[in-house]
Amino acid sequence: AKRTPGTSMALAEARFALGSSDLLAQEQALRTAIVQRQFSLHYQPKVEAWSGRLIGFEALARWQRPGFGPVGPGEFIATAERTGLIGELGEMLLRLAFEQVKVWRDAFDRVVPVAVNVSPLQMLDGEFPRLVTRMLDEHGLPPQAITLELTESAAVANLDLARDQILQLRRLGVEVALDDFGTGFSSLNMLRSLPVHTVKIDRGLIEPLPAPDALAVVRAICQLATALDLQVIAEGVENEAQADAARQAGCQVLQGELFAQPLTLGEAGDWLSESVSD
Numbered sequence: 001a002k003r004t005p006g007t008s009m010a011l012a013e014a015r016f017a018l019g020s021s022d023l024l025a026q027e028q029a030l031r032t033a034i035v036q037r038q039f040s041l042h043y044q045p046k047v048e049a050w051s052g053r054l055i056g057f058e059a060l061a062r063w064q065r066p067g068f069g070p071v072g073p074g075e076f077i078a079t080a081e082r083t084g085l086i087g088e089l090g091e092m093l094l095r096l097a098f099e100q101v102k103v104w105r106d107a108f109d110r111v112v113p114v115a116v117n118v119s120p121l122q123m124l125d126g127e128f129p130r131l132v133t134r135m136l137d138e139h140g141l142p143p144q145a146i147t148l149e150l151t152e153s154a155a156v157a158n159l160d161l162a163r164d165q166i167l168q169l170r171r172l173g174v175e176v177a178l179d180d181f182g183t184g185f186s187s188l189n190m191l192r193s194l195p196v197h198t199v200k201i202d203r204g205l206i207e208p209l210p211a212p213d214a215l216a217v218v219r220a221i222c223q224l225a226t227a228l229d230l231q232v233i234a235e236g237v238e239n240e241a242q243a244d245a246a247r248q249a250g251c252q253v254l255q256g257e258l259f260a261q262p263l264t265l266g267e268a269g270d271w272l273s274e275s276v277s278d
């Protein structure tokens with residue numbers, strides 16, 4: 001059939017209209033969810049590679065959406081970023097993590113660091129270091145209580161600003177990890193130019209372990225990181241063979257389903273009380 005430019009334009013417009021009303025609906029749902037505090041954090045243990053000792057948790061956001069069950073971050077972080085709600089949502093999630101560290105400190109008499117994922121939009125906001133300072137003060141926690149995870153792709157987009165912000169956080173004593181390392185571009189240069197404390201090797205590089213080529217890549221990253229005085233975490237460790245290879249390659253910290261899935265608050269508390277009694 002013959003299609004006139006007018007028709008395809010109308011189609012494109014219809015599609016756009018559908019897309020934007022979708023986004024509007026999602027924005028509305030997210031807004032309600034924020035107001036009603038429908039978000040929670042799951043906590044995935046991070047263990048010291050050689051001893052298996054618990055050294056902290058990574059906080060992973062979940063949306064307890066009425067009528068939908070738990071919704072994963074893949075389905076709402078991007079929407080929050082696109083609709084400008086990420087600042088508010090990110091602050092709420094950060095506060096949840098702070099509150100939890102405080103609860104655990106009071107219960108177990110030990111500060112167990114929690115790593116919080118931050119959106120680049122959040123991290124690159126000029127007010128962000130002050131927000132973190134304020135929350136540390138409010139909760140009476142030392143800066144080691146919270147670490148921040150920033151994805152590599154995010155930092156690439158604005159390297160100068162990222163460097164400044166990370167430096168400010170570092171001066172406060174708050175460590176930043178470069179997340180999903182090995183998936184993006186100019187990784188090696190970023191390692192050198194960003195004042196991060198830790199590198200998290202992406203699951204995509206851990207999954208093929210112990211295949212010799214993958215082992216060579218992970219080992220090279222660990223050597224480089226060690227030369228730059230950075231800590232290395234292997235994420236997405238699912239079996240013993242991967243754990244052994246990651247350890248052998250020089251990863252100091254391991255995280256993944258071999259040790260524990262992201263845990264509910266109660267389960268994470270159980271882990272903690274067991275690790276305290278060890």
Ligand code: C2E
Nearest residue numbers: 060061072073074077093117118119236237238256257262
């Ligand atoms: P990420 O930071 O790379 O987090 C690791 C993801 O891998 C998590 O997915 C975790 O559940 C999953 N995972 C952990 N161990 C294993 C394993 O052994 N095998 C496999 N196959 N997967 C494993 P999740 O919770 O769906 O989070 C996805 C992404 O959403 C995160 O990736 C992070 O980038 C983002 N995210 C999560 N929470 C937040 C948050 O509070 N704020 C922001 N801005 N982003 C968040």
Ligand code: CA
Nearest residue numbers: 058117149179
């Ligand atoms: Ca992360």
Ligand code: CA
Nearest residue numbers: 179180200235
């Ligand atoms: Ca990651």
Ligand code: CA
Nearest residue numbers: 179180202203
């Ligand atoms: Ca990831």
